[in-house]
Amino acid sequence: MNIVFSNHAKYRLNERKISVADVKQAIKNPSSKRADEYGMMMVRKNFSKKSLEVVYKVESNRIIIITAYFI
Structure with missing residues (x-):
């Protein structure tokens, strides 16, 4: 499945210094995954110091x- 970044996502990744590799890793191997009532998926990946x-x-x-954002 192809991964495409919206303009908003590109801007936020740059602003928040989040790598494309980290985003792909979160999608392919999430620590948790859930869907909202609008059909959006939210995945969380726990890294050593932060969660994405x-x-x-x-x-x-x-x-x-x-x-994407760190929490």
Whole structure:
């Protein structure tokens, strides 16, 4: 499945110094995963010092990254 980054996600990753590799790792091997009432998926990946949360949606065999942030 292809991973596509929205313009908002690209901006936020740059602003928050989050790597594309970390986002992909969170999606492929999440520590937790849940869906919201709008069909958005939220995955959390626990790294050594921080946890990364990634919000995305699936459309036509594509994963569209909406945003990502450390918590």
